[in-house]
Amino acid sequence: MNATQSTRRTVLLVDDHAMFRTGVRAEIADAVEVVAEAADVDEAVAKVLELRPEVVLLDVHLPGGGGGEVLRRVGHRAPETKFLALSVSDAAEDVIGTIRSGARGYVTKTITGPELVAAIGRVADGDAVFSPRLAGFVLDAFAGSIEVAQVDEDLDRLTEREREVMRLIARGYAYKEVAKELFISIKTVETHVSSVLRKLQLSSRHELTRWASDRRLI
Amino acid sequence: MNATQSTRRTVLLVDDHAMFRTGVRAEIADAVEVVAEAADVDEAVAKVLELRPEVVLLDVHLPGGGGGEVLRRVGHRAPETKFLALSVSDAAEDVIGTIRSGARGYVTKTITGPELVAAIGRVADGDAVFSPRLAGFVLDAFAGSIEVAQVDEDLDRLTEREREVMRLIARGYAYKEVAKELFISIKTVETHVSSVLRKLQLSSRHELTRWASDRRLI
DNA sequence: CGCAAGATCAGGGTCGTCACCGATGGTGTG
């Protein structure tokens, strides 16, 4: 509400649509300083590290992995930078996922220019900003620890034994350790792992780790 | 911001200090309708079920179990009622705990009358309301980094670069992918990984995954 | 009973992982 008008907020604008970036910039340029724009994940990562903006306006659906990927890659390396997700989507998965990655706010693109400026200011001050409907998602997920709708069809296709092996592998157990843990031979572990990788369409145990990590299965 | 001025919000005021209730009522009575007051958990539970107020102003420290107890007992039975915690405490445990129980907002008693009225309106509209400093607690906790107090001496001994590499390896990235990600050669990645494994006294990338997994670093 | 599917195991091969050896250049510090 008060804020400083002399030193304007520095903002990085990340969206894959140039026209949208132009529109946003026109709407907020009077109140904040748009120091740069980025059109994909790699570009966004580089610009954040280079310019250290106070706030990053981040589109959720982005070439190269999405806005969440940007957060995972530079969020920890730019602790002073706040991320405000700006998306067309109001789907619970997108909202929750983005917040889990570390975003400080999430507003939809139906927002008006002045509202966006206010949101940027609040996020920069350390507050959290959500469109009214979206705040419910976050608090529900947090309070209910329901884990959203993790109905993974891929996971259902695994057999019980395969899921056991998968969990241990994803947590970093060596084949030998899994074998000892489950009282089976290394060769059997290999077979199960191969089945899991094939069913999940992955190509290595490392990808499996990332897959499980992304889904909070470990 | 807009809200309806004709049909005023119905509010239940819960606090064990009569004088404080009187003060709050005086501050907000012009803008909202305080339909009742309650001084302890049992009374609050009964009033909520009887009167179905739109918003419950809930003190966190309350005789009979605290504000969280009220939420756990009637929150699910009064889905239309929103709970706004109003407390002297700004301790992270209180904030997180109350939100976990289902509160839609949390403000400290340093708030002014008009601000409280605005907060009541926002909560009633489905928005989440937090004092700026408190929002950080909630999102940090939600993002899974509650255990930040895990000042691992081992982790401190890693260099910045080593931590970056470690994080990616633990998440399942192949050496090749880490190299590409950090713009360095595979050989350098190997060197860093070796340093990390030696410093953490681990013997493989898989043990590193488990190590990081156990510490919620990924 | 015939048959499918899951769990168990082996041999053999490719490729990534990791340690041990070495090297260079940049940085900060006594």
Next chain:
DNA sequence: CACACCATCGGTGACGACCCTGATCTTGCG
């Protein structure tokens, strides 16, 4: 200016991960 520390690379070799192609045994089902 030495000296330590860090980040960056290269070679070699042993070992594990992973795939492919087999196999036996049990369980459930029409």
